[in-house]
Amino acid sequence: MSVRLPTLDEIHDAAARIAPHAVVTPVWRNASLDALTGAALYFKCENLQRGGAFKFRGACNAVWSLTDDEAACGVVTHSSGNHGNALAMAAATRGIAAHVVVPEGAVRAKVEAIEQAGATLHRCAPTIAAREATAAEVQQATGAVMVHPYANTHVMAGQGTLVLELLQQSEGLDTIITPVGGGGLLSGCAIAAHGVKPAIKMHGAEPAGAADAAESLARGSRIEHFTPNTICDGLRALIGESNLTALREHYVEVITVSDEETIAAMKLLWQNLKLMVEVSSATAFAAVLKQRERFAGRRVGVVLTGGNVDLDDLPW
Amino acid sequence: MSVRLPTLDEIHDAAARIAPHAVVTPVWRNASLDALTGAALYFKCENLQRGGAFKFRGACNAVWSLTDDEAACGVVTHSSGNHGNALAMAAATRGIAAHVVVPEGAVRAKVEAIEQAGATLHRCAPTIAAREATAAEVQQATGAVMVHPYANTHVMAGQGTLVLELLQQSEGLDTIITPVGGGGLLSGCAIAAHGVKPAIKMHGAEPAGAADAAESLARGSRIEHFTPNTICDGLRALIGESNLTALREHYVEVITVSDEETIAAMKLLWQNLKLMVEVSSATAFAAVLKQRERFAGRRVGVVLTGGNVDLDDLPW
Numbered sequence: 132m133s134v135r136l137p138t139l140d141e142i143h144d145a146a147a148r149i150a151p152h153a154v155v156t157p158v159w160r161n162a163s164l165d166a167l168t169g170a171a172l173y174f175k176c177e178n179l180q181r182g183g184a185f186k187f188r189g190a191c192n193a194v195w196s197l198t199d200d201e202a203a204c205g206v207v208t209h210s211s212g213n214h215g216n217a218l219a220m221a222a223a224t225r226g227i228a229a230h231v232v233v234p235e236g237a238v239r240a241k242v243e244a245i246e247q248a249g250a251t252l253h254r255c256a257p258t259i260a261a262r263e264a265t266a267a268e269v270q271q272a273t274g275a276v277m278v279h280p281y282a283n284t285h286v287m288a289g290q291g292t293l294v295l296e297l298l299q300q301s302e303g304l305d306t307i308i309t310p311v312g313g314g315g316l317l318s319g320c321a322i323a324a325h326g327v328k329p330a331i332k333m334h335g336a337e338p339a340g341a342a343d344a345a346e347s348l349a350r351g352s353r354i355e356h357f358t359p360n361t362i363c364d365g366l367r368a369l370i371g372e373s374n375l376t377a378l379r380e381h382y383v384e385v386i387t388v389s390d391e392e393t394i395a396a397m398k399l400l401w402q403n404l405k406l407m408v409e410v411s412s413a414t415a416f417a418a419v420l421k422q423r424e425r426f427a428g429r430r431v432g433v434v435l436t437g438g439n440v441d442l443d444d445l446p447w
Numbered sequence: 448m449s450v451r452l453p454t455l456d457e458i459h460d461a462a463a464r465i466a467p468h469a470v471v472t473p474v475w476r477n478a479s480l481d482a483l484t485g486a487a488l489y490f491k492c493e494n495l496q497r498g499g500a501f502k503f504r505g506a507c508n509a510v511w512s513l514t515d516d517e518a519a520c521g522v523v524t525h526s527s528g529n530h531g532n533a534l535a536m537a538a539a540t541r542g543i544a545a546h547v548v549v550p551e552g553a554v555r556a557k558v559e560a561i562e563q564a565g566a567t568l569h570r571c572a573p574t575i576a577a578r579e580a581t582a583a584e585v586q587q588a589t590g591a592v593m594v595h596p597y598a599n600t601h602v603m604a605g606q607g608t609l610v611l612e613l614l615q616q617s618e619g620l621d622t623i624i625t626p627v628g629g630g631g632l633l634s635g636c637a638i639a640a641h642g643v644k645p646a647i648k649m650h651g652a653e654p655a656g657a658a659d660a661a662e663s664l665a666r667g668s669r670i671e672h673f674t675p676n677t678i679c680d681g682l683r684a685l686i687g688e689s690n691l692t693a694l695r696e697h698y699v700e701v702i703t704v705s706d707e708e709t710i711a712a713m714k715l716l717w718q719n720l721k722l723m724v725e726v727s728s729a730t731a732f733a734a735v736l737k738q739r740e741r742f743a744g745r746r747v748g749v750v751l752t753g754g755n756v757d758l759d760d761l762p763w
Contacts, residue, residue: 240718398758401758402758405494405495405499405722405723405754406721406722407717407723440717442714442717442763443763447758
């Protein structure tokens with residue numbers, strides 16, 4: 132499914148549209164982690180976003196971009212957790228229905244949050260095919276508008292708004308790194324960053340066990356079939372076609388990290404920032420640690436994408 | 448050991464003295480936790496203080512209150528963790544030696560931090576008598592100045608500085624609650640709060656398994672012997688004589704909570720604030736949850752005292 136990429140203007144529009152609802156998340160510095168990496172790190176704390184993840188930005192922009200007629204039947208999506216929760220919360224801000232297709236095996240804390248936000252849950256098998264089929268059924272039965280987690284112009288535009296903030300909250304960033312799963316975040320961020328400051332180098336961080344974006348970039352064509360094997364529940368999706376196009380157009384380099392590296396990075400973030408960051412989020416910092424020489428001496432924006440953790444099932 | 452209580456002026460002096468070194472920690476609000484308690488909660492995030500705990504305030508004030516001659520032989524203390532780390536870090540800001548007596552069984556993460564801060568460690572048995580005896584030996588051998596964790600005028604004054612900040616960062620607080628162990632924090636905070644705003648009601652929160660402050664207040668005389676039995680490693684100390692006097696003079700009420708209540712409160716704090724708070728710190732919020740009717744409808748300052756957690760040994 133190919134969708135149009137958003138423009139910088141659309142990302143600015145998205146920022147205005149979500150402003151009444153979303154949090155302008157803080158950017159944190161940490162002397163110990165700077166010393167450890169040799170870089171000046173600017174942590175964009177999206178774990179402190181409404182719903183505990185950046186996903187609220189894209190979902191909120193999508194919900195408030197609907198006409199009243201479109202909005203009347205509500206919205207539907209499939210999500211392993213954070214996007215579903217975000218869409219449920221965004222729908223609630225507009226008073227419309229939300230249907231969320233949740234694969235078996237999703238993080239319990241995230242599923243509970245979706246229910247608490249008032250969405251209707253639809254369970255399915257933990258495959259991308261099952262997720263898409265179930266979402267299509269719900270869409271047909273209810274007339275709800277599909278808000279895809281990443282292959283959606285409004286969603287990408289919404290995610291990109293965090294870079295507009297980050298550039299205002301920091302000084303002279305040389306590079307920005309975000310985790311990459313479906314690529315909605317990274318594509319929106321790349322468009323926003325280069326729209327404002329073309330010299331910024333964009334990086335993605337991907338689990339070695341779900342490295343379809345890195346491999347698709349390397350071989351020059353999109354991998355279409357793929358079984359993820361990673362603890363990073365938020366990064367198991369296949370990168371979207373348009374999202375991959377955006378990564379190519381913006382010369383994004385993707386760094387892969389093992390789950391062990393990610394878990395070690397997660398612990399370091401918790402210990403030093405005193406901030407809860409979920410495992411998928413820690414891939415970005417893991418990549419900075421792993422490829423120290425790429426980042427040392429530079430000003431690096433590190434996007435901490437979420438903080439929704441099942442405290443009874445920590446990865447160490 | 449009776450020591451003089453600090454005055455409000457001395458707490459203001461302490462604030463000026465530590466300003467070049469300490470963090471003005473943020474105050475966080477949270478809609479979900481407000482809804483849960485029916486109160487307007489103002490979380491003073493001392494887990495984001497230098498060294499990850501409020502203790503840096505008192506230690507820093509003590510270190511920088513020394514004359515050059517006094518400072519030359521360094522400082523010594525006994526501590527289950529946070530005060531030792533704070534004193535080591537404070538000594539480093541002045542370039543003087545720090546000796547820390549650490550009881551066996553202290554939280555590993557805290558002991559490691561003390562070593563990293565450059566202090567000399569001295570191990571002892573996990574009893575208050577052994578701690579005091581070992582500290583006295585070190586003091587005699589080195590000439591270092593003893594900086595007691597709580598029975599020390601400068602330490603109490605330093606801890607009280609957090610209330611000066613909290614009152615500026617919030618509006619119209621009705622009450623403030625802090626955990627109570629030795630009572631250095633609570634006594635300093637009570638003096639500061641009533642110096643600025645006499646109508647504020649002060650509360651302490653104490654583990655049921657270390658409820659010597661509550662019992663001493665109830666029976667009208669200080670308990671002198673006592674074996675703590677609580678998971679709250681930072682709150683096992685016997686309340687100091689002067690600290691108890693301050694609690695009496697300021698009509699402080701102490702609420703006791705079980706370890707189970709504290710652990711549940713700790714989880715709620717982590718899940719909602721996305722902030723790591725150590726178990727001792729969670730007693731204050733546990734007390735607000737337990738005695739909901741005391742706090743509902745009020746503006747409550749809740750001091751989150753520290754965030755130094757051993758991630759491999761979480762209490763749930």
